[in-house]
Amino acid sequence: MKEIYVMGSLNADLCVYAARFPKPGETLKGERFHIGNGGKGLNQAIAAARLGGKVHFFGAIGHDAFGYDMKQALVKEGIDVSKLQERSDVSSGVALITVAPSENQIVLDLGANRTLKAPEIDLFLAQAKPGDIFLSQGENNFSALAYAIAKAHEKKLFVVLNPAPAEPMMKVLLPQVDLLTPNETEAQILNLQPHQVSECVITLGKEGFRYIGPNRTYQEAALSVKAIDSTGAGDAFCGSLCYFLARNIPMAHALTLASAYASLSVTKLGTSAAMGTLSEFKAFLTPFHPMELALI
Numbered sequence: 001m002k003e004i005y006v007m008g009s010l011n012a013d014l015c016v017y018a019a020r021f022p023k024p025g026e027t028l029k030g031e032r033f034h035i036g037n038g039g040k041g042l043n044q045a046i047a048a049a050r051l052g053g054k055v056h057f058f059g060a061i062g063h064d065a066f067g068y069d070m071k072q073a074l075v076k077e078g079i080d081v082s083k084l085q086e087r088s089d090v091s092s093g094v095a096l097i098t099v100a101p102s103e104n105q106i107v108l109d110l111g112a113n114r115t116l117k118a119p120e121i122d123l124f125l126a127q128a129k130p131g132d133i134f135l136s137q138g139e140n141n142f143s144a145l146a147y148a149i150a151k152a153h154e155k156k157l158f159v160v161l162n163p164a165p166a167e168p169m170m171k172v173l174l175p176q177v178d179l180l181t182p183n184e185t186e187a188q189i190l191n192l193q194p195h196q197v198s199e200c201v202i203t204l205g206k207e208g209f210r211y212i213g214p215n216r217t218y219q220e221a222a223l224s225v226k227a228i229d230s231t232g233a234g235d236a237f238c239g240s241l242c243y244f245l246a247r248n249i250p251m252a253h254a255l256t257l258a259s260a261y262a263s264l265s266v267t268k269l270g271t272s273a274a275m276g277t278l279s280e281f282k283a284f285l286t287p288f289h290p291m292e293l294a295l296i
Contacts, residue, residue, distance in 0.1 A: 001053070001054065001246050001247055001248075002131055002132050002133055002158075002245075002246040002248075003053075003054045003055075003056065003128070003129070003132045003133070003246070004045075004048050004053050004054065004055045004056070004132070004133045004135060004242050004243065004246055005055075005056045005058070005124065005125060005128055005132060005133065005134045005135070005152070005157065006041055006044055006045040006048070006055060006056065006057050006058070006135045006136070006239075006242075007041065007057075007058045007059065007116070007121070007124065007134070007135075007136045007140065007144075007145075007148050008039065008040055008041015008042065008044065008045070008057075008058075008059055008135070008136055008137050008139065008140065009039035009040050009041045009042065009059060009093055009110065009113040009137065009139035009140060010037070010038075010039040010041060010042045010059050010060075010061055010067070010070040010071075010092065010093055010112075010113065011038050011039035011042070011070075011092070011093035011094055011095040011108060011110070011113070011139075012035060012036075012037065012038070012066035012069070012070065012092060012093070012094050012095070013034075013035065013036040013037065013038035013095045013097055013231075013270070013271050014033075014035055014094065014095065014096050014097065015033065015034045015035070015036060015097040015098075015099055015231070015270070016030040016032075016033055016097070016098050016099070017030060017031050017032045017033075017034070017099045017100075017229075017269075018030045018031055018098060018099070018100055019031065019100065019101070020100050020101075021098060021100050021103075021105060022098075030098075034269065034270065036270045036271055036272060036273055037069060037070045037073040037271075037272050037273075038095055038232065038271040038272055039059075039070070039093055039095070039113070039139065040137040040138075040139050040162065040164060040235050040238075041057065041059050041136070041137060041139065041140075042057075042059075042070060042073065042074065042272055043232050043235035043236070043239065043271050043272050043275065044135060044137070044162070044235045044238050044239035044242070045057045045074065045077075045079055045239065046073070046074070046077050046079070046239065046272045046275050047235060047236050047238075047239025047240050047243070047261070047265075047275040048135075048239040048240065048242050048243040048246075049077040049078055049079050050077060050275050050276065050277045050278070051240060051243045051261075051276075051277070051278045051281065051296075052243070052278050053242070053243040053246055054246075055077075055078075055079045055080065056079070056080040056083070056124070057074055057079050057080065057081050057083075057084060058083045058084065058085075058116075058120065058121070058124040059084060059085070059112075059113065059116070059140070060084070060085040060086070060087055060112040060113060060115050060116055061084065061085070061086055061087070061092045061093075061112050062086070062087055062088075062090055062091040062092035062111055062112045063086055063087065063088045064091055064092055066091075066092040066094065067086065067092040067112070070092065071084060073272060083120065083123055083124040085112075085115075085116070085120060087112045087115055090111050090112045090115060091109075091111045091112065092111055092112055093108065093109060093110045093111045093112060093113045093139070094108070094109045094111065095107070095108050096108075097231060099229055099231060103230060104229070104230060104231045106231075108139070110139055110140075113139055113140050113141075114140060114141040115141065116140050116141055116144035116148075117144065118143075118144070118147045121144060121147055121148045121151060122151065125148070125151055125152060125155060125157075128152070128155055128157055130155065130156035130157070131156070131157070131158065132157050132158070132246075133157065133158045133160060133242050133245060133246050134148070134149075134152035134157040134158065134159050134160065135160045135161075135162070135238065135239075135242050136148060136149065136160075136161060136162070137161070137162040137163070137164050137238075138162070138163050138164050138165050138166060138167065138170065139164075139165070142167070142169060142170075145173070146172070146173060149161065149173050149176050149177065150176055152176075153176035153177075158178050158179070158245065159176060159177050159178045159179070160177075160178065160179045160180075160181065160238070160241075160242055160245075161173065161177045161179075161180050161181070162181045162182070162234070162235075162238045163180065163181075163182050163186050163190060164182070164183070164186055164234065165186070166182060166185070166186035166187075166189040166190055167189070168189060168190065168191070170190060171190055171191075171196070174196050174197045175197075177197050177198070178197075178198050178199065179197075179198065179199045179200070179201070180192075180197045180199070180200045180201075181200075181201050181202075181203065181234075181237070181238050181241070182200070182202055182203070183202065183203045183204070183205070183234060184202060184203075184204060187200075187202050194212075195214075198213075198214065199211075199212070199213045199214070199251070200212040200213075201241075201255060203234055203237055203262075204219075204222075205222070205230070205233070206222050206227070207219075207221065207222060208220045208221040208222040208259055209222075209237075209255060209259055211251075211252075211255055213251070220255065220256065220259060222259055222262070222263055223259070223260055223263040223288050225263050225264075225266065225267050226267060227266040227267070228266065228267055228268065228269060229266060229268065229269045229270065229274065230266050231270070231271050231274075232265060232270070232271035232272070232274055232275075233262045233263075233265050233266050234262070235271065236258075236261055236262040236264070236265035236274070236275055237258045237259065237261065237262040238258075239275070240257065240258045240261035240262070240281075241254055241255065241257075241258035244257050244258060244295075244296070247295075247296070249295050249296070253292060253295055256289065256292060257285075257289075257292055257295070257296065260281075260284070260285055260288060260289060260292075261276065261281055263284075264276045264280070264281060264284045278296070281296075282296065
């Protein structure tokens with residue numbers, strides 16, 4: 001199996017669950033509160049690791065309780081955190097999340113996530129081999145993201161970019177990206193044009209995904225499930241997709257499996273907490289895609 005190198009964010013998720021979103025200026029009583037370990041990088045790394053991937057993680061935390069808890073969450077999943085950085089002059093990232101029925105609103109303070117440095121990236125990727133998978137997102141400083149993608153491309157890793165949150169300047173990175181995984185809004189922000197990236201899969205929420213490749217374009221619907229919390233569904237898709245690709249599963253099958261894994265995640269509360277194990281995923285998958293079980 002290929003190894004997976006994730007450079008990304010770690011954010012403490014402060015979640016309030018409510019019957020609806022508040023109106024501007026309104027104070028609304030919530031129904032319950034939850035603190036979880038999140039951030040796109042952490043979520044995606046945990047998704048890949050829980051399925052059985054060999055995952056290495058690079059990011060930065062503050063010298064605080066949130067940072068300690070997030071580091072331990074990665075360690076618990078067997079993820080290599082030997083290159084994780086701890087900063088004493090800035091706090092860990094925090095996400096303020098309001099969850100109403102099956103939807104969410106998020107405000108981020110990225111903190112230490114925006115402090116990654118090129119020499120640290122060199123050390124992180126030093127042992128990566130051609131064909132290994134590099135996965136990153138948009139919640140770190142852009143200079144670090146650009147440098148890491150160039151370095152991973154130079155080392156002939158399979159580069160996956162989840163451009164979330166998207167910025168127009170990310171377009172300069174696309175020639176070095178093998179697979180781009182935006183949602184519809186992010187694809188619009190990037191103003192994607194045909195053949196700007198080798199392969200692209202646009203996630204469509206409950207509508208599934210649209211794949212755009214060199215030889216074909218198609219759309220596949222998501223599984224019909226009772227959604228409880230959609231927070232982190234995109235991360236479940238990206239992290240699991242990298243795991244399936246690391247297993248050398250063909251792209252079309254890997255996308256179907258990743259979409260199903262994301263559907264499983266929305267049936268649970270939380271972000272990283274909602275990432276299923278391989279046994280949970282197999283049990284969930286059996287009624288929907290029994291033929292795909294042989295691949296995993």
